[in-house]
Amino acid sequence: MAYLRLKTLHLIPVFFLVTFASFMMLDLLPGDTVDAILSDADTGEIGSMEAREALRKELNLDKPLIVRYALWLGNMVQGDLGRSYVTTQPVTEALVQRIPVSLELMIMSQILAIAMAIPIGIYSGYHGGSTVDRGISAFAFGVLSIPVFVAGTVYIWIFAIELGWLPSSGHTDFSEDPWGNIKGFILPALTLATIEFPILMRVLRVDVISTLQEDYIALAKSKGMTTWYILFHHALRPSSFTFVTLLGLQIGQLITGTVVIETLFSIPGVGKLLIDSVDTRDEIMVQGVITFIAIVYVVVNLLVDLLYAVLDPRVARRA
Amino acid sequence: MANGTSSPLISRLWPFGKREEIVSARIEDQRRLGVIFWLATSWILLILAATISTNFLPFLDPLEQDYAAVNDRWGAQYWVGTDHLGRDMFSRLIHGAGISFRVAFTSPFIGMAIGLTLGMCAGYFRGKVDSGVSILIDSILAFPNIVLAIAVLFFAGPTIINLVLVIAFYTIPQFTRVARANTLLYAQREFVVAARAQGASHLRILLRELLPNVMVPVAAYSLLVMSFTIVLEGTLSFLGVGIPPPTPTWGRMISEGLDELSENPFISMYPSLFMFLTILSLNLMGDRLRTMTDVKASSL
Amino acid sequence: MNALNALLSIEDMTVEYTNQGQRFAAISDITIDIAEGETLGLVGESGCGKSTTGRAIIQLPAPTMGKVTFEGRDLSELNHEEMRQVRRRLQIIFQDPVSSLNPRRKVKDIVAEPLVIAGMKDAAERERRVREVLEAVGVDPDTAMDRRPHQFSGGQCQRICVARALIMEPKLIVCDEPVSALDVSVQAQILNLLEDMKERYGLTLLFISHDLAVVKNISDRVAVMYLGKFCELADSARIYEAPAHPYTAGLMATIPDLSTIGADAGPALIGEIPSPLNPPSGCRFRTRCPHAQERCAAEEPEFRQIESGHHVACHFPLTEQGS
Numbered sequence: 004m005a006y007l008r009l010k011t012l013h014l015i016p017v018f019f020l021v022t023f024a025s026f027m028m029l030d031l032l033p034g035d036t037v038d039a040i041l042s043d044a045d046t047g048e049i050g051s052m053e054a055r056e057a058l059r060k061e062l063n064l065d066k067p068l069i070v071r072y073a074l075w076l077g078n079m080v081q082g083d084l085g086r087s088y089v090t091t092q093p094v095t096e097a098l099v100q101r102i103p104v105s106l107e108l109m110i111m112s113q114i115l116a117i118a119m120a121i122p123i124g125i126y127s128g129y130h131g132g133s134t135v136d137r138g139i140s141a142f143a144f145g146v147l148s149i150p151v152f153v154a155g156t157v158y159i160w161i162f163a164i165e166l167g168w169l170p171s172s173g174h175t176d177f178s179e180d181p182w183g184n185i186k187g188f189i190l191p192a193l194t195l196a197t198i199e200f201p202i203l204m205r206v207l208r209v210d211v212i213s214t215l216q217e218d219y220i221a222l223a224k225s226k227g228m229t230t231w232y233i234l235f236h237h238a239l240r241p242s243s244f245t246f247v248t249l250l251g252l253q254i255g256q257l258i259t260g261t262v263v264i265e266t267l268f269s270i271p272g273v274g275k276l277l278i279d280s281v282d283t284r285d286e287i288m289v290q291g292v293i294t295f296i297a298i299v300y301v302v303v304n305l306l307v308d309l310l311y312a313v314l315d316p317r318v319a320r321r322a
Numbered sequence: 323m324a325n326g327t328s329s330p331l332i333s334r335l336w337p338f339g340k341r342e343e344i345v346s347a348r349i350e351d352q353r354r355l356g357v358i359f360w361l362a363t364s365w366i367l368l369i370l371a372a373t374i375s376t377n378f379l380p381f382l383d384p385l386e387q388d389y390a391a392v393n394d395r396w397g398a399q400y401w402v403g404t405d406h407l408g409r410d411m412f413s414r415l416i417h418g419a420g421i422s423f424r425v426a427f428t429s430p431f432i433g434m435a436i437g438l439t440l441g442m443c444a445g446y447f448r449g450k451v452d453s454g455v456s457i458l459i460d461s462i463l464a465f466p467n468i469v470l471a472i473a474v475l476f477f478a479g480p481t482i483i484n485l486v487l488v489i490a491f492y493t494i495p496q497f498t499r500v501a502r503a504n505t506l507l508y509a510q511r512e513f514v515v516a517a518r519a520q521g522a523s524h525l526r527i528l529l530r531e532l533l534p535n536v537m538v539p540v541a542a543y544s545l546l547v548m549s550f551t552i553v554l555e556g557t558l559s560f561l562g563v564g565i566p567p568p569t570p571t572w573g574r575m576i577s578e579g580l581d582e583l584s585e586n587p588f589i590s591m592y593p594s595l596f597m598f599l600t601i602l603s604l605n606l607m608g609d610r611l612r613t614m615t616d617v618k619a620s621s622l
Numbered sequence: 623m624n625a626l627n628a629l630l631s632i633e634d635m636t637v638e639y640t641n642q643g644q645r646f647a648a649i650s651d652i653t654i655d656i657a658e659g660e661t662l663g664l665v666g667e668s669g670c671g672k673s674t675t676g677r678a679i680i681q682l683p684a685p686t687m688g689k690v691t692f693e694g695r696d697l698s699e700l701n702h703e704e705m706r707q708v709r710r711r712l713q714i715i716f717q718d719p720v721s722s723l724n725p726r727r728k729v730k731d732i733v734a735e736p737l738v739i740a741g742m743k744d745a746a747e748r749e750r751r752v753r754e755v756l757e758a759v760g761v762d763p764d765t766a767m768d769r770r771p772h773q774f775s776g777g778q779c780q781r782i783c784v785a786r787a788l789i790m791e792p793k794l795i796v797c798d799e800p801v802s803a804l805d806v807s808v809q810a811q812i813l814n815l816l817e818d819m820k821e822r823y824g825l826t827l828l829f830i831s832h833d834l835a836v837v838k839n840i841s842d843r844v845a846v847m848y849l850g851k852f853c854e855l856a857d858s859a860r861i862y863e864a865p866a867h868p869y870t871a872g873l874m875a876t877i878p879d880l881s882t883i884g885a886d887a888g889p890a891l892i893g894e895i896p897s898p899l900n901p902p903s904g905c906r907f908r909t910r911c912p913h914a915q916e917r918c919a920a921e922e923p924e925f926r927q928i929e930s931g932h933h934v935a936c937h938f939p940l941t942e943q944g945s
Contacts, residue, residue, distance in 0.1 A: 016457070022448075024465070031477035031498050081442075145452075148602035151554045153594045154549070154581075156576055164583045259468040261558065266561055277469075280477050281563055293473050300466050307446045512722040516786070519680050519714045520736040521706035530735075534726035 014305050021252035021301055025294040026075050029286060036064060040088055040286045061294070084291035089283045094291030099277055104174070104263055105112075105272035111188050112195035112260075119196060120203035125234060127204070128211025140208075151260045155194040155267045162190060172269040191268045195260045199253060206249055253304050258296060340473045359610050362603035369600060373419045384413040384570050393394055395588075405575075405589045406582045414570040415596055421571045423598070425486055425555045426548040430497075432490035434544055439499025442536060444498070444548045445505025455502070467492045467554060470561050480566050489554055500543045504536045537616040545608030549601045556597055572597050628655035628691075629826050630679065630794055635688030637671070637678050646899045648674045649850040651688070653925075656794070661820065661827040662842030663858065665834055665873065669895055671850040672830045678716050681705065693793065708766040710740060713787035717799035719779035720841065723771035729756075729782055730767035736790045746794040751789060758822065759785045759815060777808035783817065788819060794826045801836060813840055835877050838862060843931075846870045849898055849906040852925055866939035867929060868911050905937065913938055 032039040035054050063071045078084070081263060084094035127139045163171035168188050175183040211234070223233050262274030269275070273292060280288035375381075387407045395403045402412045444455035474488045508514065509532065517527050558564035559573025567574065572593040579589030628861050637649045649671040656662050664672045678685040681697055690697045692712060700708060716722040723732055733755065734748045742748055751764040759781040769780055781798060787795050794884065801809040817840060820827060837844055837858075844861045846854040846869060854867040865871040872891040895912045896902055902909050908918040917937050925935040930941070 013457075013460070017461060020461050024470075025473075028473050028477045031474070033479065064607070144605070145602060147600055148549070148605050150556055150601065152557060152573070152576065155598055156580065156590050156594055157578070160583050160587050164587070255466045258466045262468055262472075263557060263561065277472065278561055278563070281472065281561075286477075289476055293469055296466050296469050297358050300469075301464055304464075397824070511719060512716040513724045515677075515682055516714065516716065516783075517720050518682050519709060519712075519737065519740050520786075520790075521709040522739050526739070529725050530727075535724070538726075 010239060011305070014301065018298070021297045022076060022079065022294065023072060025290060025297055026072050028290055033285065035267050036062065047258070061085075079294065084294060085287045087280075087285050087288045089280075089285040089288070094288055094295075096286065098273065098292065098295055101271060101273045101276050102137055105274065107177075108188060108191055108195070108261060108264065108270060108272060109257055111192035112199065112257075114200040115192050115196035116203060119200040120207060122208030123200075124204040125211055128208040129230075129234065131208070131212040131215070140205075143204055146197060146201045151194065151196065151198045152263050152267060154197050155191070155264060158190055158194050158197075159267075162172075187268075187270070191264045191270060194267075195257070195264055198260060199256070201250060202253065254300065254307070259302060276279065293316070334582055342495060357612060358606055362606040363560040365603045366394040366607070369416075369419050369596075370418045370423060376416055376420065381413045381416060384409060384417040385568050386410070402592060403586075403588055405579070406586060407454035411588065411592055414575060415572075415592055418570045418575055418593060419596065419600075421482070421559070421565055421569065422552050422555055422597075424482065425489055426551045426604075428486050429551045430493050430544050430547040432486070433493025433547065434497045434540060436490075437494045438501045438536070438540060440494070440535075441498040441501025441503075442505045443488050445502040446509050446524070446528060446532065448506075452502075455498065459498055462491065462495050468557060470556065471558055472561070475558065475563050480564060483563060485555065485558070485564060489551050492554070493551065496547055496550075497540060497543070500540050501536055504539050505532055508532055508535045539612070542608065542615045545604050545611060549604035549608065552597070552601055552604070627657050629658040629693065630677075630828075631655040631689075631691045631833055632679070633689040633691070634677075635678060635690065637674050637683075637684045638686040641899065642821045644899060645678070647850055648898060649678070649685075652847075652850075654845060654852070654855070656826060656828060658793075658826055659824065660842045661829055663837035663844040664828060665844060666832065667845035667869050667873075667891075667895055668769060668832055669898070670847045671898075672832075672847050674850075676714065676798045676828060676830050679796055680709070681710055685920045690825075696707055699875075710736065710790040711793040712796075713790065713792040714798060715780070715783050715787050715800045716797040718782050718803050719776055720771065720803075722767050722783050723779055725771055727770070728767065729761075729769055729771065729774075732771070733782065733786050733789055736786065740790065752785075755789045756782075758788065758819070761785065775808075776804050776929075777811060780804060780808075780812050784812075784815060784819065788823060791823060792825070793797075794828065796828045796830070796855050798830045799832065800829075801831065804830065809836065834862075834873055834877075842942055846872070846873070849895065849901055851906060852924065852933070853907060854934045854936060855925075856934075866932065866934040866941045867907075867936050868940060869907050871940055882884050905935070913940075 009189040015200045029036055029040075034297060041054060041058060059065060063074050066074070082095050084098075086093045087097070090097075094219070111264070123139060130136050162168050170187055174187050175250070179288050220233055220267045258274075261272065265272040265274035266278045273296065277289065277292045277296075279285075280292065376522045378419045387409055402415070405411055413582070440458065444452040471485075471492075475484055478484050514527060514531055517531050522530070555564060556571070556573035556576075559571040560577045562574070562577065564573060565571055575593040575596075576590045579586070579591075579593075582589050632652060632654050634651050634653055636647055636651055638645050638647050639862065646905045652675065654662075664675065666672045673696070677683065679692075680689070681691055684698060692708060695708070697705065697708065723729075730749070730752050733752045737748045737751060739750065752767065756766060756875055758761040761778060761781050765784070766778075777795075783800075800816070801812050804812060813836070816827065816829075828838075829837060834844075841858045841919070844854075844856065844858050846851055846861075846867065848869050853864065854861060854870045856866075861870060862874070862944070865874060869891075876891060885888060891910060894907055896906070902919070903918055903922075905911070905914070905918040905923050908914040911918065922938070923937045925933055927933050928939055
């Protein structure tokens, strides 16, 4: 398919651009790169002469830029993103530990968001134009104006501090304490879901309204089918594919949300790793995490585009 | 039941009612700005005026710590109380708005200038220019915004200029898209052909014929972009990667109050409320103006 | 035809477009002269290429092949600056007057724009010229100049468009369906205005319309176009009296008050216009022609002269059949 080839070809320059930008970040550091990396965040002490030379060699700083990039890229492709100069842990190892935690948060929040969006969206669309519908739309508009960290803070205040129902922070491994693990994820996932669901709900609402206006729905109704049967068999099916692509398109917001939520609720995921590394001025770790997130983002976006083309052939033809 | 619809079949079989009400309500909504729009505008102007007035009105020092009045509630001296370090929260809220508004009123304009140029050229010349611009925009969008912002502020330093620039960078794609869509629309109108028939240069057509038309929806859109920049700035401050302390920002005030939620929830809740109202106001204004100037709404 | 006193001549002009990767000719190989001071009517159904012809004459876009000669100069050979000079004497009026005026500019700026582009620096002189031309087209300058187009009716907007076209005192104006978007009562006013202006400014007009009734009174000669080619060209009186091409006759049958004039007028047109992407072989009209024969599919009819000044592209012209 021409569209697939076009999109995949498009990926190549974007991949190089993203990796090169990530690679170049170290060069943004003020002053000498080695000094900046080795200097202690608190004391400002610079490492020993041998350590400096070793690092200079490891980062290939004696070689020209393009060679350095090629070497870095080669290592990256083999899964080597360098190692932290604060914790001495390899970046890839840190990522591997953190990825499942972030994934669990994302998946839980999306399930919650869909669970909230479907009933509200269908109800709102079915009663399109009613007072309740207008109220729901106004509410969704308001929710869209809440930054994710504000929502999280308010939830912690209400559900953890005032009501004491759920923990405000802390994470336990699923293998150690499954219920504790899930309990720890409820508030964070709920926060993310709160931010995500209004858009899904709005799309579903509009789809339900426009589907209900189709002649064939009136026809189905006239044949004596129940309204709920019609809603679920005719209205929900075309909506669901807009829905799937929308979930994909929200990936950017989801990444932002995950970084914020992990920091707010102290969940040891990839986002928390990034912010912690910023706090400890762990340059190599920051660079590695950013590279990783950027590549994931590019690949997910490509997959979404392709999925979109598969679901709706018109997209492919338009390109 | 709906009566008198254009399709008698539907009106008889239409089981759900209210169809025309939806349509008529929508048309009516598009005409007026409405009370809510003006309330939102008032809030933004109020905060803006307060922010500017910090330069010449005797607000309390947002950094001064009064240990005799830690976690005070509202009163005569500290209008809305003090935080856990005895700092005046009202003054901090107003000063915090300063950073948000400085970013909100500068970044979108940088982004708009670049986005208008790119979008109008793409929409007017089309072909290769259009493809080039679209590759550029895709490249900007290849990084999730928060991650690039963190990276730039971390590696290049958390200064207000870096903050403004990295946020401006992310407003470019949005402005480019709106400018391009509107340029495509107007470039097909006959007044553009008429201008060419009079011998006008491309630059003259872009500036004199297209810009005044494209500018309107783009300007309306900029309110929504402002709200986006305030969220992004707030998020960076909240994560502790934005403007460093002691400068008060809403985002950091919220994060500083997290440990005090049981003692004094207002430290977090006041800036939360201010942020919400500001973002909501900008969204309301922007959404209303956008529907009025929408490509689809403006009939040919 | 006599090319000596032709103001504009078109030779073998072809305009091609690309639609979804497929190239097709919107107009192919047309040749015609417009004499100084005449009004040439160009008629055909929508999509026949008549508007494309008008646009190609003003080189927006320029024709793919062929030659457009205006005042004795081949327009394709002019450089950028020379073309800008020529454009001032070669103006266009569009179908939709509202869309032809920039909604964000004042009437005085819109009408003065050609002067500004031509480099006239003197603002007072520009204003004098704008007033003069607005008065000429019947728009009150005092009330109109500081308003914007949306404050005017369609007919007034068209008057403003005419004023803008006239301000550079052009030689030729391409009128692309100038009254189709207007109410019938206003149509006559604008047609009269164009006639008056033609006299006053010594204009030559190319009048494009899908409506034979509109073209009838204003034109000296009428050309009928079908699928990007001419099928008939004759003096206005002659073509209405005795149409030679079945297509012309068919078009006339669609006009109630004209259908009785043409004695041998065939039945009204039936069927759809074929796609220009894939035109029929031979005579392009044969798929809808009541008189089509085998020869029409095999051989493309030549655009030939059947009597003085009367050209037709048909193997079996109606005028010959009748005799």
